[in-house]
Amino acid sequence: MAKGKKAVVLLSGGLDSATTLYYALDQGYQCRALIFDYGQRHRRELKSAVAVAKGAKVPYQLLKIKLPWKGSSLLDLRSPVPSTRHPRKIGKTIPSTYVPARNTIFLSFALSFAEASGARAIFIGANAVDFSGYPDCRPAYYQAFQKVIEQGTKAKKIRIITPLINMTKEQIIRLGMKLGAPLDKTWSCYAGGRAPCGVCDSCRLRAKGFAGAG
Amino acid sequence: MAKGKKAVVLLSGGLDSATTLYYALDQGYQCRALIFDYGQRHRRELKSAVAVAKGAKVPYQLLKIKLPWKGSSLLDLRSPVPSTRHPRKIGKTIPSTYVPARNTIFLSFALSFAEASGARAIFIGANAVDFSGYPDCRPAYYQAFQKVIEQGTKAKKIRIITPLINMTKEQIIRLGMKLGAPLDKTWSCYAGGRAPCGVCDSCRLRAKGFAGAG
Numbered sequence: 001m002a003k004g005k006k007a008v009v010l011l012s013g014g015l016d017s018a019t020t021l022y023y024a025l026d027q028g029y030q031c032r033a034l035i036f037d038y039g040q041r042h043r044r045e046l047k048s049a050v051a052v053a054k055g056a057k058v059p060y061q062l063l064k065i066k067l068p069w070k071g072s073s074l075l076d077l078r079s080p081v082p083s084t085r086h087p088r089k090i091g092k093t094i095p096s097t098y099v100p101a102r103n104t105i106f107l108s109f110a111l112s113f114a115e116a117s118g119a120r121a122i123f124i125g126a127n128a129v130d131f132s133g134y135p136d137c138r139p140a141y142y143q144a145f146q147k148v149i150e151q152g153t154k155a156k157k158i159r160i161i162t163p164l165i166n167m168t169k170e171q172i173i174r175l176g177m178k179l180g181a182p183l184d185k186t187w188s189c190y191a192g193g194r195a196p197c198g199v200c201d202s203c204r205l206r207a208k209g210f211a212g213a214g
Numbered sequence: 215m216a217k218g219k220k221a222v223v224l225l226s227g228g229l230d231s232a233t234t235l236y237y238a239l240d241q242g243y244q245c246r247a248l249i250f251d252y253g254q255r256h257r258r259e260l261k262s263a264v265a266v267a268k269g270a271k272v273p274y275q276l277l278k279i280k281l282p283w284k285g286s287s288l289l290d291l292r293s294p295v296p297s298t299r300h301p302r303k304i305g306k307t308i309p310s311t312y313v314p315a316r317n318t319i320f321l322s323f324a325l326s327f328a329e330a331s332g333a334r335a336i337f338i339g340a341n342a343v344d345f346s347g348y349p350d351c352r353p354a355y356y357q358a359f360q361k362v363i364e365q366g367t368k369a370k371k372i373r374i375i376t377p378l379i380n381m382t383k384e385q386i387i388r389l390g391m392k393l394g395a396p397l398d399k400t401w402s403c404y405a406g407g408r409a410p411c412g413v414c415d416s417c418r419l420r421a422k423g424f425a426g427a428g
Contacts, residue, residue, distance in 0.1 A: 061282060067323075068275060069330035100329035104366055105322040108315055109281075115314035116283035136366040144365045147358040152318055152350040 003028040006119035007161075008110045011035050011060065013048030015186040015206065016125035016164055019176035021056055023163045024123045026179050032117065033060035034110050038067055038102070041192035048187035055182050063109060067099070095133055095201065097190055103136035107145055107160070115155045127164045127172065139165055169209030177213070217242040220333035221375075222324045225249050225274065227262035229400040229420065230339035230378055233390035235270055237377045238337045240393050246331065247274035248324050252281060252316070255406035262401035269396050277323060281313070309347055309415065311404055317350035321359055321374070329369045341378045341386065353379055383423030391427070 007029035009021045024031050033053040037046055046062070053060040103126070110122045126137045135141065142160050149158050164172050176183050188206040189196035196203050221243035223235045238245050247267040251260055260276070267274040317340070324336045340351045349355065356374050363372050378386050390397050402420040403410040410417050 063280060063282075065279060066277060067326055067330075068277075069327050098368060099326075100369075101322055101326035101367060104325060104362060105319070108319040108322040111318060112281055112313075112315035113283050116281075135368060138365070141362070141365040144358070144361040148318060148355070148362055151352070151355040151358045153315060154312060154349060155314075 007121040008114045009123040011049045013045035018181045020125035022179035022181040035062045037064045170212030173213040221335040222328045223337040225263045227259035234339035236393035236395040249276045251278045384426030387427040
């Protein structure tokens with residue numbers, strides 16, 4: 001238990017980060033959520049993130065950042081996101097939804113926030129098992145970023161915690177349900193519509209996970 | 215020589231980053247400058263950065279970012295910046311002008327920009343000799359960030375280049391003059407006034423460097 005210790009939790013609106021938030025709270029951390037509006041096509045995700053933070057009675061910061069250089073189908077409404085209609089094998093290659101250095105940018109802000117507010121931990125719901133092939137979701141990446149914290153900050157002792165990194169989507173959903181995370185409030189679809197498209201990578205991983213968890 | 219290779223250069227408006235830009239151009243890189251408006255009290259710096267980019271005929275991106283958590287005298291107009299009036303020994307402790315994780319945030323955006331635009335290098339005018347005691351200005355920090363690039367990006371091969379890291383301010387000024395960098399357009403003062411205050415850490419280092427270089 002880390003009773004009363006402060007933590008910054010990255011919240012995307014998806015089920016992984018919601019489960020991560022409830023995990024951090026369960027571990028006794030006093031949490032603050034950090035939510036990013038980075039121009040993602042799936043704007044619905046932001047509402048979910050805010051709803052999850054409010055539901056957990058956790059203070060949050062919503063930061064708007066601009067990535068004017070595009071380079072990802074997640075930021076560009078003209079290019080399709082991978083789906084059963086535009087197929088690719090999940091986990092085999094780096095998909096077009098990869099946003100260059102996105103998690104590095106998120107972690108940097110989280111680090112600044114953590115250092116400025118005296119937090120001892122940064123929680124991120126990254127996952128290297130049922131992940132979508134992003135290089136910045138693997139354990140080696142987080143180990144590398146941990147070194148940046150040790151070398152580049154005054155505080156030095158802020159830990160990155162990735163509780164879901166080795167779980168399958170099914171295990172994440174089971175954990176989320178056990179901890180009382182409001183999975184019904186979360187949003188996974190990449191496509192940017194009002195209802196989940198059901199065919200993008202993210203929808204398919206989510207459906208597979210729920211099916212497995214019953 | 216790196217003829218035609220693309221690079222992203224972090225430009226602050228100070229003399230170190232201006233010299234770094236001219237160094238990168240001299241090495242044959244095709245440069246794009248990245249300038250940050252992060253709420254720094256010394257707004258004058260931004261004008262200098264834009265003037266330096268324009269003078270070098272280098273395209274630039276000016277990014278506005280918000281660090282709503284403060285935690286630095288550089289962001290907070292109510293707290294004094296260290297100076298002969300509010301003294302501390304340069305290089306001995308981490309000063310109040312330290313902005314939590316600032317260089318990590320800058321590098322993250324530079325990395326995203328570099329990856330999205332196919333650049334092979336990121337130039338930053340960090341300096342560990344006549345520096346102001348910031349942990350994110352030391353070589354070990356840049357080595358750690360290099361590993362983050364290798365682990366966390368699709369491109370993998372983007373190099374961080376810190377040409378000034380082991381130079382004294384005097385050597386930097388001599389190099390800048392040799393390369394034709396418009397040092398007269400640069401701005402170093404932290405205090406945020408119309409004319410340099412002459413007494414803050416940054417003004418003192420600058421004056422000492424110019425005196426040394428003649």
